[in-house]
Amino acid sequence: MMGMNTQPGDALLEIRDLRTHFFTDDGVVKAVDGVSFSVPRGKTFALVGESGCGKSVTAFSILRLLPMPPARIVSGSIHLDGRDLLGLSPGQMRQVRGGQVGMIFQEPMSSLNPVFTCGSQIAEAVMLHARTSAREARRRAIDLLAKVGIPEPAQRFGEYPHQLSGGMRQRVMIAMALSCSPRLLIADEPTTALDVTTQAQILDLLGDLQERENLGILLITHDLAVVAQTAHVVGVMYASKIVELTSAADLFSRALHPYTQGIFRSLPRLGVRGRRLETLGGSVPNPLNFPTGCKFHPRCATARMVARTMNESDTVVVTTETGPVRVPARCASQEPPLRQEQPGHSVACWHARAADQADAPPAEEEQQ
Amino acid sequence: MTMDAIQHQTSAGGAEPVAQRGASLWADARRRLARDRWAMLCLGIIAFYVLLALGGAMYEALAAPEGGIPTFEETINFDQSYRPPSLDSLRNLLGTDWAGRSVLLKTVLGAKVSLTVGLMSNLIAVPLGLMLGAAAGYFGRRTDAVIVWLYSTMASVPGIVLLIAMKYAFKNVTFLGLNLGGIHGLYIALGVTAWVGTCRYVRAEVMKVRELEYVLAARAVGRGNVMILLRHVLPNVLHLGIISFSLGVVGAITAEVTLSYLGLGVEVGMPSWGTMIDGARMELHAGRWWELASAVGAMFLLVLALNIFGDRLRDALDPRLKNV
Numbered sequence: 179m180m181g182m183n184t185q186p187g188d189a190l191l192e193i194r195d196l197r198t199h200f201f202t203d204d205g206v207v208k209a210v211d212g213v214s215f216s217v218p219r220g221k222t223f224a225l226v227g228e229s230g231c232g233k234s235v236t237a238f239s240i241l242r243l244l245p246m247p248p249a250r251i252v253s254g255s256i257h258l259d260g261r262d263l264l265g266l267s268p269g270q271m272r273q274v275r276g277g278q279v280g281m282i283f284q285e286p287m288s289s290l291n292p293v294f295t296c297g298s299q300i301a302e303a304v305m306l307h308a309r310t311s312a313r314e315a316r317r318r319a320i321d322l323l324a325k326v327g328i329p330e331p332a333q334r335f336g337e338y339p340h341q342l343s344g345g346m347r348q349r350v351m352i353a354m355a356l357s358c359s360p361r362l363l364i365a366d367e368p369t370t371a372l373d374v375t376t377q378a379q380i381l382d383l384l385g386d387l388q389e390r391e392n393l394g395i396l397l398i399t400h401d402l403a404v405v406a407q408t409a410h411v412v413g414v415m416y417a418s419k420i421v422e423l424t425s426a427a428d429l430f431s432r433a434l435h436p437y438t439q440g441i442f443r444s445l446p447r448l449g450v451r452g453r454r455l456e457t458l459g460g461s462v463p464n465p466l467n468f469p470t471g472c473k474f475h476p477r478c479a480t481a482r483m484v485a486r487t488m489n490e491s492d493t494v495v496v497t498t499e500t501g502p503v504r505v506p507a508r509c510a511s512q513e514p515p516l517r518q519e520q521p522g523h524s525v526a527c528w529h530a531r532a533a534d535q536a537d538a539p540p541a542e543e544e545q546q
Numbered sequence: 547m548t549m550d551a552i553q554h555q556t557s558a559g560g561a562e563p564v565a566q567r568g569a570s571l572w573a574d575a576r577r578r579l580a581r582d583r584w585a586m587l588c589l590g591i592i593a594f595y596v597l598l599a600l601g602g603a604m605y606e607a608l609a610a611p612e613g614g615i616p617t618f619e620e621t622i623n624f625d626q627s628y629r630p631p632s633l634d635s636l637r638n639l640l641g642t643d644w645a646g647r648s649v650l651l652k653t654v655l656g657a658k659v660s661l662t663v664g665l666m667s668n669l670i671a672v673p674l675g676l677m678l679g680a681a682a683g684y685f686g687r688r689t690d691a692v693i694v695w696l697y698s699t700m701a702s703v704p705g706i707v708l709l710i711a712m713k714y715a716f717k718n719v720t721f722l723g724l725n726l727g728g729i730h731g732l733y734i735a736l737g738v739t740a741w742v743g744t745c746r747y748v749r750a751e752v753m754k755v756r757e758l759e760y761v762l763a764a765r766a767v768g769r770g771n772v773m774i775l776l777r778h779v780l781p782n783v784l785h786l787g788i789i790s791f792s793l794g795v796v797g798a799i800t801a802e803v804t805l806s807y808l809g810l811g812v813e814v815g816m817p818s819w820g821t822m823i824d825g826a827r828m829e830l831h832a833g834r835w836w837e838l839a840s841a842v843g844a845m846f847l848l849v850l851a852l853n854i855f856g857d858r859l860r861d862a863l864d865p866r867l868k869n870v
Contacts, residue, residue, distance in 0.1 A: 241766060243762060243765055243766060272768040272769070272770060273768060274768070275765065275766050275767060275768040276766060276767030276768035277768060280766075280767075281763075281766040283759045283762065283763060283766075284759075285759050288758045288759045288760060289759040289760050289762075289763045290760050290763070291760040291764075291778050291781075291782070292760075292782070293781045293782055294781070302767075302777075303767040306767060306768055306769065307767075307768060351763065354763070354767060355766075355767070357767070
């Protein structure tokens with residue numbers, strides 16, 4: 179499987195069993211609870227999930243950018259190029275930030291300091307890690323601006339953020355993140371705040387830069403279209419865990435987790451007419467009070483379907499937002515581990531095979 | 547990324563005129579302020595007072611006892627007591643006081659005292675408020691708790707009582723060769739009581755700025771806390787310091803006048819608006835109004851100008867009111 183490295187040390191970024199919890203007055207919020215994945219060199223790993231599933235917290239944990247307390251990385255390991263990031267001192271961590279790892283954010287409007295020129299902010303980042311003169315830093319900042327496709331970079335150097343459009347600002351942010359030639363770029367919803375045209379340009383730019391610099395990208399997004407366009411490997415997150423891990427091509431051709439399938443069924447498909455878009459019943463569980471067993475079972479269509487074929491003694495009735503439903507006992511009591519179901523395709527579901535078959539019929543119906 | 551797309555971006559991004567380089571927040575504010583006639587008029591008045599004060603300072607520096615220009619004390623001439631204002635001479639333009647000294651000169655020297663007090667006490671108060679407010683807002687938690695406790699305590703004691711207490715405490719105290727019983731003590735007393743307002747504004751604003759993504763971005767490129775605070779947070783709240791300064795001068799001037807009136811301000815014999823009002827209060831019923839009128843008038847005009855200017859400055863620095 180392309181880029182699916184399972185042996186540690188081979189990948190650029192290797193996260194094993196990461197648990198980041200928030201210790202609040204209301205209780206412990208397990209925002210990230212046992213997440214493992216790796217970002218291959220020069221490839222894009224996309225972490226997809228809805229708001230509050232823990233994808234951003236995962237990204238922020240890597241650079242330790244979370245407010246601690248309340249947040250704490252309880253356990254797990256994060257290896258970058260074989261070096262354990264969790265063992266670093268705050269001073270060493272600052273060297274990693276902006277040095278080996280660059281990061282760009284969702285909101286290009288507020289990611290730049292309004293009182294300084296764009297150029298001076300890039301030059302600042304350059305000088306922070308490469309000890310250069312101000313003149314050299316300025317030259318490199320202008321080079322970077324040119325590299326991210328900003329026309330007339332020398333002139334743009336002296337402009338303030340409010341003089342640039344959203345797309346331009348995101349380019350400046352990318353230039354800043356790339357100022358010290360990082361090996362890994364963390365992009366936290368880099369295109370969410372941009373319009374579709376600009377979004378495509380920024381994604382193209384990231385793809386170009388990846389090719390030229392052999393850049394590993396960890397892309398955080400909730401947008402499956404962005405994933406389809408850019409990602410090589412995808413992790414789908416639901417309620418603090420990765421529930422499906424596979425190549426992008428595989429995910430789009432044959433999703434195995436009921437959650438992922440549900441999402442795909444809720445997307446309009448080109449050329450398919452007259453079929454109602456399905457919705458995922460219920461809502462994201464409260465992280466203070468996750469369901470026992472598989473966290474998806476109260477919303478899971480596959481679980482209900484499988485329960486109908488089982489002996490009643492092997493099932494239980496659980497109360498959900500939408501009323502009582504009968505699900506397999508194991509779904510409600512035991513959390514499924516993420517295990518390889520097909521080569522290079524891991525799923526955390528007790529009934530992934532049933533889910534696979536369940537997803538097939540609608541396609542056949544259309545053929546009839 | 548194709549060239550076409552880049553070109554397209556240029557025209558989209560360059561909707562605002564590109565030719566003018568770097569219209570920073572400050573340049574914008576300056577331009578808006580320069581268009582504001584009231585602000586400019588008030589700035590003119592303030593500048594006039596500054597010149598008067600400089601003149602007063604120069605006079606004091608040049609005047610030497612016995613010989614050359616007579617000092618203010620040496621102009622005592624009881625034959626000239628209580629002359630009403632007249633156009634006969636510059637000396638008597640605003641009349642004379644009980645000792646026959648020129649009220650005009652006294653008012654000018656008072657302007658020097660007032661502006662110095664306003665400047666010095668705010669040079670203590672505003673940086674103090676900025677630093678404490680920024681630290682409280684940025685670091686939060688225990689730092690914040692301590693600073694909030696400190697300013698809540700300060701704010702809960704009536705300012706004038708605190709000032710009086712400090713002036714008494716400073717009596718006969720010398721620090722670094724400065725006599726804290728006099729005007730230096732006044733700077734400090736006003737300075738360490740006036741930072742609360744600035745601190746609260748700055749703290750609130752820093753709490754807002756702290757959460758903005760450019761602070762996160764600065765951390766993500768590897769900046770440490772202190773540099774983030776100095777380079778990314780403080781410049782974005784500095785306008786609060788400037789506004790506090792211009793409005794704080796007003797507070798300091800009125801506080802000096804009040805304290806001097808109560809006999810707790812400047813050293814005995816030093817001409818200031820407060821001592822003038824104090825001295826003139828008994829003479830009002832004898833119809834000698836000019837000393838009181840000069841001091842109050844001079845103070846009124848300066849305080850009004852400072853207040854309006856401070857207000858206009860706040861508007862000019864408020865990005866929400868941009869281009870209105």
